[in-house]
Every structure is written in structure tokens, then in C-alpha cells.
Amino acid sequence: xxxxxxxxxxxxxxTGKKITLECSQTMGHDKMYWYQQDPGMELHLxxxxxxxxxTEKGDLSSESTVSRIxxxxxxxxxxxxxxxxxxxxxCASSEAPQGPNSPLHFGNGTRLTVT
Amino acid sequence: RKEVEQDPGxxxxxxxxxxxxxxxxxxxxxxxxFWYRQDCRKEPKLLMSVxxxxxxxxxxxxxxxRASQYISLLIRDSKLSDSATYLCVVNTGYSxxxxxxxxxxxxxx
Numbered sequence: 062x063x064x065x066x067x068x069x070x071x072x073x074x075x076t077g078k079k080i081t082l083e084c085s086q087t088m089g090h091d092k093m094y095w096y097q098q099d100p101g102m103e104l105h106l107x108x109x110x111x112x113x114x115x116t117e118k119g120d121l122s123s124e125s126t127v128s129r130i131x132x133x134x135x136x137x138x139x140x141x142x143x144x145x146x147x148x149x150x151x152c153a154s155s156e157a158p159q160g161p162n163s164p165l166h167f168g169n170g171t172r173l174t175v176t
Numbered sequence: 177r178k179e180v181e182q183d184p185g186x187x188x189x190x191x192x193x194x195x196x197x198x199x200x201x202x203x204x205x206x207x208x209x210f211w212y213r214q215d216c217r218k219e220p221k222l223l224m225s226v227x228x229x230x231x232x233x234x235x236x237x238x239x240x241x242r243a244s245q246y247i248s249l250l251i252r253d254s255k256l257s258d259s260a261t262y263l264c265v266v267n268t269g270y271s272x273x274x275x276x277x278x279x280x281x282x283x284x285x
Contacts, residue, residue: 094272103277104220104263119272151219164210165265165273167219 064088067152067168074142075176082137082171084152093135094165096151097121104151110135142175149173179203179274182264186280193254197279199247199264208267209240211249213260214278220263223249254283 065086074080086093091112096104096119106119110129124146125139135154139146149172153165182199189195201209209226224231226238226247237250247264264276 096275104275106272106274109272120274163208164222164225165220167221169219172217 065154065166065168067171071172073174078142080139080142082150084135085133086154090154090156092155094153095137098149144175147175179268180264180266180276182276183279186282188282189254190284194252197249197262199276201245201266203268206266209247210265212263212265215260256283259283
């Protein structure tokens with residue numbers, strides 16, 4: 062089993078609140094990712110990181126931000142949550158470089174509901 | 177055209193059946209290919225990597241056809257526990273993987 066953890070598991074908050082979704086991995090992986098997935102839909106990459114102090118935006122435009130101060134930690138922050146942010150957020154990590162032997166390991170996700 | 181496209185599903189099959197899923201990808205430079213399994217309201221989990229020569233893991237066989245840019249997954253002797261959504265995943269850049277929408281499989285007694 063992969064050692065990657067996300068908290069909280071479920072979160073219900075009001076519009077306008079600032080929130081941070083936590084993600085930590087204990088595998089020493091350099092690469093980390095945040096995906097967003099709506100029910101019945103595909104995963105969309107919103108942020109990724111090659112390593113400490115590296116962050117990149119993914120394919121899906123997102124109003125969230127990320128930071129990578131430590132290898133094991135890759136939090137995602139929404140400054141002002143809106144109902145359109147309601148979704149499941151999945152954190153993942155992988156060894157570098159990407160290849161047939163370095164797939165993604167996912168955390169169990171944060172299901173966010175903004176009312 | 178989407179970067180990764182899968183059979184829409186759902187596939188409803190009886191226990192013991194053989195079922196095959198197809199997936200096509202648009203980027204001819206893609207080098208990494210995977211099949212993931214996702215249970216309802218759970219995170220995706222790696223089922224198997226897909227190698228150029230094709231590979232097998234128990235009841236599961238994956239094939240890659242680079243010329244036609246498609247990947248397949250064959251499941252033999254389906255079990256109830258195989259019911260899930262199967263995601264085709266392809267690298268479409270140096271560091272990123274693109275997921276297909278998934279094909280849902282429902283195995284019934």
C-alpha cells in the first residue's frame with residue numbers, strides 16, 4: 062500500500078472561507094500532484110510539483126494555489142471557496158522520472174462541499 | 177479529439193465472462209501507459225502498467241498497439257469483485273499523466 066495521506070476526508074464549508082487541503086507522503090517521492098474529479102467524470106490535473114520549491118499549474122484552470130516547502134508535504138489552498146469548487150480532490154505522488162515503472166500513488170481524497 | 181478516449185460503458189457481464197476494454201490516445205509521443213481501477217467514491221489504484229510487448233497479470237492482460245495508438249485490457253473469468261471503473265492513463269507530457277473518463281464494469285451473479 063502507498064503511504065500517502067490526505068486530510069480532511071470530508072469538508073463542508075460556507076462560501077468565502079479560506080481552506081487548505083493537506084497531503085503528505087512518506088515514500089520520499091519527488092513528484093506530487095493534485096487532481097480534481099467530479100462524480101462520473103475523469104480526473105483533471107490542477108497542480109503538480111517536481112520537488113521542493115517547484116510548483117506548476119496543470120491542464121485544468123484552478124483558483125487554488127499550492128506550495129512545496131518540504132518533499133513530503135504538498136498542501137492545496139483555496140483563498141475564497143465557492144460552490145463551483147465542490148468536488149473531490151485527489152493528491153498523488155510518483156518517483157521521478159515518469160515511466161512504466163513509476164505510476165501514481167493516490168491518497169484517499171478530500172470530498173469538498175461548498176454551500 | 178480528447179487526448180485519451182475510452183469505451184463509454186457500462187459493461188454488464190455475468191460472472192465468468194471475458195470482457196475487453198479499449199482505449200485510444202492522441203499523442204504519438206506518449207511513452208507510459210497504465211490501467212487503473214477506481215471503485216465507487218474511492219481513489220484510483222494501479223491495476224497494471226502496459227508494456228510494448230503486452231503483459232499479463234493473472235486474469236488480466238494488457239496490450240499496446242503504438243501504430244494505431246490504442247491500449248486494451250482483457251479480463252478473463254470475471255469475478256463480482258471486478259466491478260469497478262477502469263481508467264486508461266497515458267503520459268502526455270514530460271511529467272504529467274492524462275486520465276480517460278473510465279469504463280464502468282458491472283459483474284453480476
